[in-house]
Amino acid sequence: xxxxxxxxxxxxxxxxxxxxxxxxxxxxxxxxxxxxxxxxxxxxxxxxxxxxxxxxxxxxxxxxxxxxxxxxxxxxxxxxxxxxxxxxxxxxxxxxxxxxxxxxxxxxxxxxxxxxxxxxxxxxxxxxxxxxxxxxxxxxxxxxxxxxxxxxxxxxxxxxxxxxxxxxxxxxxxxxxxxxxxxxxxxxxxxxxxxxxxxxxxxxxxxxxxxxxxxxxxxxxxxxxxxxxxxxxxxxxxxxxxxxxxxxxxxxxxxxxxxxxxxxxxxxxxxxxxxxxxxxxxxxxxxxxxxxxxxxxxxxxxxxxxxxxxxxxxxxxxxxxxxxxxxxxxxxxxxxxxxxxxxxxxxxxxxxxxxxxxxxxxxxxxxxxxxxxxxxxxxxxxxxxxxxxxxxxxxxxxxxxxxxxxxxxxxxxxxxxxxxxxxxxxxxxxxxxxxxxxxxxxxxxxxxxxxxxxxxxxxxxxxxxxxxxxxxxxxxxxxxxxxxxxxxxxxxxxxxxxxxxxxxxxxxxxxxxxxxxxxxxxxxxxxxxxxxxxxxxxxxxxxxxxxxxxxxxxxxxxxxxxxxxxxxxxxx
Numbered sequence: 085x086x087x088x089x090x091x092x093x094x095x096x097x098x099x100x101x102x103x104x105x106x107x108x109x110x111x112x113x114x115x116x117x118x119x120x121x122x123x124x125x126x127x128x129x130x131x132x133x134x135x136x137x138x139x140x141x142x143x144x145x146x147x148x149x150x151x152x153x154x155x156x157x158x159x160x161x162x163x164x165x166x167x168x169x170x171x172x173x174x175x176x177x178x179x180x181x182x183x184x185x186x187x188x189x190x191x192x193x194x195x196x197x198x199x200x201x202x203x204x205x206x207x208x209x210x211x212x213x214x215x216x217x218x219x220x221x222x223x224x225x226x227x228x229x230x231x232x233x234x235x236x237x238x239x240x241x242x243x244x245x246x247x248x249x250x251x252x253x254x255x256x257x258x259x260x261x262x263x264x265x266x267x268x269x270x271x272x273x274x275x276x277x278x279x280x281x282x283x284x285x286x287x288x289x290x291x292x293x294x295x296x297x298x299x300x301x302x303x304x305x306x307x308x309x310x311x312x313x314x315x316x317x318x319x320x321x322x323x324x325x326x327x328x329x330x331x332x333x334x335x336x337x338x339x340x341x342x343x344x345x346x347x348x349x350x351x352x353x354x355x356x357x358x359x360x361x362x363x364x365x366x367x368x369x370x371x372x373x374x375x376x377x378x379x380x381x382x383x384x385x386x387x388x389x390x391x392x393x394x395x396x397x398x399x400x401x402x403x404x405x406x407x408x409x410x411x412x413x414x415x416x417x418x419x420x421x422x423x424x425x426x427x428x429x430x431x432x433x434x435x436x437x438x439x440x441x442x443x444x445x446x447x448x449x450x451x452x453x454x455x456x457x458x459x460x461x462x463x464x465x466x467x468x469x470x471x472x473x474x475x476x477x478x479x480x481x482x483x484x485x486x487x488x489x490x491x492x493x494x495x496x497x498x499x500x501x502x503x504x505x506x507x508x509x510x511x512x513x514x515x516x517x518x519x520x521x522x523x524x525x526x527x528x529x530x531x532x533x534x535x536x537x538x539x540x541x542x543x544x545x546x547x548x549x550x551x552x553x554x555x556x557x558x559x560x561x562x563x564x565x566x567x568x569x570x571x572x573x574x575x576x577x578x579x580x581x582x583x584x585x586x587x588x589x590x591x592x593x594x595x596x597x598x599x600x601x602x603x604x605x606x607x608x609x610x611x612x613x614x615x616x617x618x619x620x621x622x623x624x625x626x627x628x629x630x631x632x633x634x635x636x637x638x639x640x641x642x643x644x645x646x647x648x649x650x651x652x653x654x655x656x
Contacts (some may be wrong), residue, residue, distance in 0.1 A: 098204070105208045111435045111569045113187045113215055116546075120553040121185065122225045128556075129421060130228035137165045138174045138227075144294055151323035151595035154500070156311060160232040160265040163271035168635055178227040185344055186224030187234030190215045192238035193512040199245045200477065200519040207537065210365050210515045211552040217361055218548035220508045222419040222553050227593060229269055230505045236265035239508060241484070243385075244279045248286055248476060256281075266304045270326070274487040282480030324500075324538060324597055332491055346496035353409045354489070356400070358514055359447025362442065364538040366450045367520050373523055373535045389449070396445050401503070406437040410501035418552040418638055418640040422565075423585035426619045428491070429555075430639055441540075451514060454521040458482075461522050482527040488513075528588040551637035559620075560586075562634040562645050566618055569630075570647055582614040618646045627651050 109382075127135055133152040138161050149157060167181040173527045194211035198204065214220055223231045239259040247255030258279070265272035272423075283297030315321040322507045336343050359366075372384055408414045412421055417432040459482075462475050488509065495501035567583045570576050578591035593612040617626055626648035 101204050102198075105204055106194065108208065109190055109194060109211055109215065109286055110187060112212065113183075113190065115452050116215070116221065116550055117183060117225075118526060119550050120225060120557055121174050123181045123560045124179075124564065125176055126560060127175055127586045127590055128226040128560060129228055129423075129586070130587050130589075131178070133505055133593070134160065134164075134229065135173075135175055135178055136226050136590075136593075137161050138168060138178060142168045142173055143164050147320065148530060149320055149322045150593060151324070152589065152593065153231045153322040154324045154327045155233075155269045155270075156267050156308075157229065158311065159236065160227075160229060160268050160456065162229060163232060165176075165243075175227065178454055179225055180302060182222050182227055186220070189220075189231065189238045191233040191237070192242050192608070193220050193515075195242045196238065196245065196512050197515060197519065199242065200516045200618065202519050206368070206519075209542075210512070212542065213362060213515070214366055214508075214511050216542060217508065217511065218549040218552055219413045219505055219543070220511070221549050222413055222556060223505060223508070225553055225557060228505070230508060233269040233272065234263060236261055236268055237275060238512060240272075241512075244275065244282075244436050245477070245480070246280055247338045248279075248480065252321035252454070255300070258304060262300060263307050266308055270308060270329075271491070273304050273308060274484055276304045276489050278480055278484035280474045280612050281483040283565035290470045304314065327500045328537070329496060330490070331495055331498065335494055335496050335498075335501075341628065343494055346501075347493040349489075349497065350493040350495070350502045352400075353404075354488075354501070354507055354510075355451065356407065356409065356441070356444035357414075357504055359451050361447070361507075361545075362445035362451070362514055362518070364541040366447060366454065367541075368534055368538060369518065369523055370450055370453070370532060370536075372452075375531070375641045392449065392624060393442070395444060396443060396449065398443065400441070400650050406434070407442045408437075408504070410497055410504065411504060413505045417558050421444075421585075424619050425582050425584070425617050426621050426623050427584070428620060429559075429643075430636075439477035451518070454518045454523055457523050458517055458521045478517075478520050481513055481520070485510060485513050485517070548638070549651075555636045555638055558634045558636060559643055559645065562632045563618055565586075566630065566645050566647050567630045570618075572608050576616055579611075580613045580615045582611045582617045584618060587606055615650045617650075619646050619648060623648055627653055 130152065133150040134157060137148060137153070137157065138149050140146050141161060142165055147158075148162065164178050164181045165183065167177045167184075171177060188292060190211050193214045194207050196466075197207035197210045202210070214316065218233070220231065228574070229550035235554065240258050243254045243258030243261060246260055247253075259276065262272060262275045262279075265275060280301050284293055285295045287297070312321070312326075315325065335346055345505040373503060390423060414420050415422065415429070418472050420429075422429055464479055492502055510597050563584065564587075567581065567587055570581060578587070582588065583591075588610045594610060616629075620643070622628065628646055629649045632645040632647070634643050634645065
């Protein structure tokens with residue numbers, strides 16, 4: 085009786101702690117949002133194309149994807165419309181729809197890490213690492229597709245994990261949310277496929293278990309095929325829909341050597357990016373485990389690690405240079421992308437990117453170490469030729485990472501290939517691999533020095549993320565102010581303005597326009613009459629009409645948005 089009472093008290097205290105930590109995560113998220121100020125009715129990156137679909141649904145009831153759309157997008161459009169109906173269409177409302185899903189994704193990360201038997205404090209640290217990630221938080225302040233997918237996918241994975249611990253209701257819930265994730269982005273199919281692998285590992289390989297385990301994947305595949313058929317039959321299929329699939333098939337058809345080269349390069353880039361992002365998390369078990377060894381062995385391990393690090397850095401720098409290696413969101417001194425004619429923001433000192441690249445390599449090497457011993461641990465637990473039941477969690481995580489990542493890896497670095505934003509879904513999964521690795525400490529007890537190092541890194545990450553996102557929104561807000569003034573006060577038609585990719589897409593996009601065609605005397609992206617240009621810097625053949633200023637935090641100071649007009653000599 086006394087034991088039952090103590091167990092009940094322990095559970096109640098754990099739930100109370102969970103609630104407190106979830107409120108802490110929410111409070112930090114809200115503070116970050118307030119600091120960056122996401123208010124502003126203007127598109128960012130590709131979200132003008134997605135916003136057009138939401139606008140069509142809300143105002144006409146017609147679900148019509150633009151030709152620029154490659155993802156399924158259906159669930160995201162429905163979700164965004166829920167935020168539009170009360171007040172009418174605006175990109176501010178769409179941005180808040182993504183911020184809400186962004187918070188849900190962070191809260192789900194906390195749950196995922198707890199499901200891998202981490203203590204609540206370390207789960208909190210891991211969840212906050214996702215929240216302060218510059219790519220994740222930057223995208224949360226847009227209506228881009230990545231964070232909505234992350235939010236739905238992370239919740240689905242959470243329920244599948246709960247379901248594998250003998251909860252049919254959780255499996256059903258995970259399946260339904262996985263379908264929502266698939267209708268957001270095709271790569272959501274990786275989730276039920278990984279669940280099927282883990283289910284067989286836990287329950288055993290036989291026909292009934294095969295059907296039960298892979299039924300969610302078959303359902304998801306059926307929904308994906310049905311959705312594609314519906315788009316085609318109703319003439320709604322966009323020109324660029326499924327471009328990544330076509331790119332993947334093209335790259336694979338180029339030969340084994342080419343495909344492996346693509347995979348190796350993307351794996352290296354991904355390892356360094358993800359190694360950097362999870363370093364405050366992955367450094368904890370390594371540093372604590374190191375303390376268990378005698379001083380001489382500690383010295384030997386550190387010496388060997390340092391030597392390997394130097395070799396890796398020399399190879400990396402000689403072949404690819406320093407970070408950012410292949411971006412889209414993470415730029416030289418902030419986040420983006422900056423898609424303006426002659427658009428260039430201040431650059432960070434070489435020494436900063438050297439430090440960041442070293443940190444990424446350290447994090448990447450640490451993760452490889454965890455991954456190696458995690459895989460070894462699986463085969464150590466072999467019973468004859470079969471993996472034993474307790475490995476199902478590890479199999480689920482590894483299968484999900486592989487099924488999700490491999491198509492991205494084979495895409496290469498082309499126009500429809502790898503982008504840094506594709507990596508954010510892997511953040512909680514890699515932290516879960518670290519947590520199940522045998523290279524950890526009992527209950528993840530963390531020493532004060534290790535915790536201090538992790539927190540210092542997190543403050544640096546968070547500071548950069550908030551400042552970079554603030555600047556991205558700040559200069560875009562001023563850019564659109566300049567563009568609206570040019571159209572409304574000066575009565576200039578959008579067809580005569582190159583206002584940057586988002587402006588051109590929102591006002592001028594045409595499915596029949598060859599957007600990859602290059603003409604030296606014309607701007608790119610749907611502009612044929614670039615009599616006026618909005619840019620950061622002066623342009624040859626243009627004169628400055630007006631200058632707008634914006635406040636930036638990285639580096640601290642003032643930036644300029646220039647409204648330029650083609651000179652008479654250039655018009656001739």
